[in-house]
Amino acid sequence: MLHDTIAAISTALGEAAISVLRVTGPQALEVAQKVFHTARDLVSLPARQAHLVTARDADGTTLDQGLLLIFCAPSSYTGEDVVEFQGHGGLLVTQKLLESLLAAGARAAEPGEFTQRAFLNGKMDLTQAEAVMDLIHAQSTLALKAAHEQLGGAIGKEAMALKEELLPVLAHVEAYIDFPEEDISPDTGASLVAKMDLVLERASRLIATSEQGRILRHGARTVICGEPNVGKSSLLNLLLGFERAIVSPTAGTTRDTIEEIIQVHGIPLRLVDTAGLRSSQDEIERVGIERTQRELERADLILEVVDGSLPPSAAQRVSLPPQAEARRILILNKADQGLHPDWAGGVPLSCTANVGVETLRDAIRTLIMNVGSMQADHPIAINARHKICFERIVSQVQAARVALIDGAAPEYVALDLREALQSLGEVVGVVDVEQILDVIFSSFCIGK
Numbered sequence: 001m002l003h004d005t006i007a008a009i010s011t012a013l014g015e016a017a018i019s020v021l022r023v024t025g026p027q028a029l030e031v032a033q034k035v036f037h038t039a040r041d042l043v044s045l046p047a048r049q050a051h052l053v054t055a056r057d058a059d060g061t062t063l064d065q066g067l068l069l070i071f072c073a074p075s076s077y078t079g080e081d082v083v084e085f086q087g088h089g090g091l092l093v094t095q096k097l098l099e100s101l102l103a104a105g106a107r108a109a110e111p112g113e114f115t116q117r118a119f120l121n122g123k124m125d126l127t128q129a130e131a132v133m134d135l136i137h138a139q140s141t142l143a144l145k146a147a148h149e150q151l152g153g154a155i156g157k158e159a160m161a162l163k164e165e166l167l168p169v170l171a172h173v174e175a176y177i178d179f180p181e182e183d184i185s186p187d188t189g190a191s192l193v194a195k196m197d198l199v200l201e202r203a204s205r206l207i208a209t210s211e212q213g214r215i216l217r218h219g220a221r222t223v224i225c226g227e228p229n230v231g232k233s234s235l236l237n238l239l240l241g242f243e244r245a246i247v248s249p250t251a252g253t254t255r256d257t258i259e260e261i262i263q264v265h266g267i268p269l270r271l272v273d274t275a276g277l278r279s280s281q282d283e284i285e286r287v288g289i290e291r292t293q294r295e296l297e298r299a300d301l302i303l304e305v306v307d308g309s310l311p312p313s314a315a316q317r318v319s320l321p322p323q324a325e326a327r328r329i330l331i332l333n334k335a336d337q338g339l340h341p342d343w344a345g346g347v348p349l350s351c352t353a354n355v356g357v358e359t360l361r362d363a364i365r366t367l368i369m370n371v372g373s374m375q376a377d378h379p380i381a382i383n384a385r386h387k388i389c390f391e392r393i394v395s396q397v398q399a400a401r402v403a404l405i406d407g408a409a410p411e412y413v414a415l416d417l418r419e420a421l422q423s424l425g426e427v428v429g430v431v432d433v434e435q436i437l438d439v440i441f442s443s444f445c446i447g448k
């Protein structure tokens with residue numbers, strides 16, 4: 001329901017310096033008036049200014065003293081009347097403030113409901129609403145850059161630009177529907193095909209950013225693998241900057257996979273330390289090794305660690321499917337003990353002496369930029385939902401193009417074009433949104 005008034009704690013729960021509660025909806029001021037008190041009525045206070053107020057529960061017991069902000073519709077985040085309170089960030093105080101707002105007539109907000117209202121009230125399109133959560137989840141500078149680009153409307157603008165390209169094509173084709181005796185002239189046909197080709201090219205370019213989008217949103221899956229005892233966990237710890245995994249001279253130390261997110265040159269990596277690969281009788285170790293094999297199959301990047309102080313002939317290398325070869329970086333660890341001269345290629349490293357990490361970071365960046373088709377200067381990165389829409393657009397425009405070239409009745413061409421326009425509308429959320437809204441906003445934080 002859009003017409004009720006909702007409230008939530010917008011900051012993380014826990015002891016903190018300040019906490020923020022938000023109320024939005026037509027009764028926001030009415031609700032707030034029952035909880036927040038100052039010399040004047042809230043309605044008479046100037047909007048968008050901080051006012052020092054006292055918060056009281058229904059019995060008149062003082063809960064907190066804090067700052068109140070009023071935003072009047074439509075000039076607010078949600079486009080509705082919004083009241084915000086910045087209080088002392090205690091767990092109990094904050095909970096009691098929310099309870100009082102609920103007792104005063106507000107309903108507890110669902111996850112993402114503030115942003116959902118901003119979308120429904122036309123404050124942002126669906127790609128911008130999605131970007132709000134991308135921004136909060138961003139774990140690397142490139143991911144943050146892409147989120148800002150999307151929040152600024154870059155993807156929505158591109159979708160609308162494609163719509164502007166297709167609309168005149170549709171209008172042209174539809175004009176012929178009314179004059180069945182007239183054929184589309186070859187010249188006109190060629191110019192319509194050229195316009196469709198342009199749309200196909202731009203849509204394909206967007207689809208190509210989805211791989212970069214996946215890596216920026218979820219991190220490049222990076223598997224550290226190799227024989228037992230070569231220093232895989234030492235490498236994880238080194239890249240993380242703290243002692244996360246247990247390191248010991250005993251082979252078979254790591255049995256379960258350990259995952260951590262790190263950032264390398266602005267790219268998020270989901271780093272997985274695995275059990276050393278060797279044939280083993282030990283049941284637990286065997287399960288760990290099977291898990292490693294599974295991780296290898298879906299890895300974006302494979303960091304294979306060997307003991308570089310030993311000859312290559314002494315190393316049991318990890319066998320990879322051919323297509324995974326290009327994703328592997330060979331790390332010659334324990335270089336402090338003297339690199340064996342027979343190794344060719346690979347990045348010399350010493351986890352204990354902390355030598356070679358920068359070279360490794362550069363190699364990681366180069367490889368991920370490659371396999372993920374990443375472009376540091378082109379931070380647009382569509383998500384999985386956009387990708388499905390744009391792929392549909394490509395096949396619908398392609399169908400229209402074929403129909404036009406084959407001299408099909410203009411009705412058929414128009415049908416495909418209308419479908420493509422519909423899919424473009426889905427990207428920004430102007431059509432067919434009901435079913436997807438719940439999916440999108442349920443992954444949001446409460447109070448966002």
Ligand SMILES: Nc1nc2c(c(=O)[nH]1)N(C=O)[C@@H](CNc1ccc(C(=O)N[C@@H](CCC(=O)O)C(=O)O)cc1)CN2
Pocket residue numbers: 020071074075076077084123
């Ligand atoms: N305290 C607080 N901080 C916050 C938010 C918030 O809602 N409250 N935001 C929530 O995510 C973000 C900021 N986003 C906002 C976006 C628009 C408007 C707003 O009032 N828009 C009006 C006026 C625009 C203007 O003055 O230029 C509008 O769009 O009409 C407020 C916050 C991050 N920080």
Ligand SMILES: Nc1nc2c(ncn2[C@@H]2O[C@H](COP(=O)(O)OP(=O)(O)OP(=O)(O)O)[C@@H](O)[C@H]2O)c(=O)[nH]1
Pocket residue numbers: 227228229230231232233234235246247248249250251252253254255274275276277333334335336337349350351352353
């Ligand atoms: N000299 C030297 N020793 C290292 C280096 N890196 C790791 N080690 C040592 O090698 C041993 C094994 O290190 P780990 O990081 O536990 O090796 P692992 O590959 O995770 O081993 P498993 O989990 O058992 O498969 C430890 O004693 C480390 O201190 C290095 O660069 N130089």
Ligand SMILES: [Mg+2]
Pocket residue numbers: 232233234245246253254274
């Ligand atoms: Mg280990």
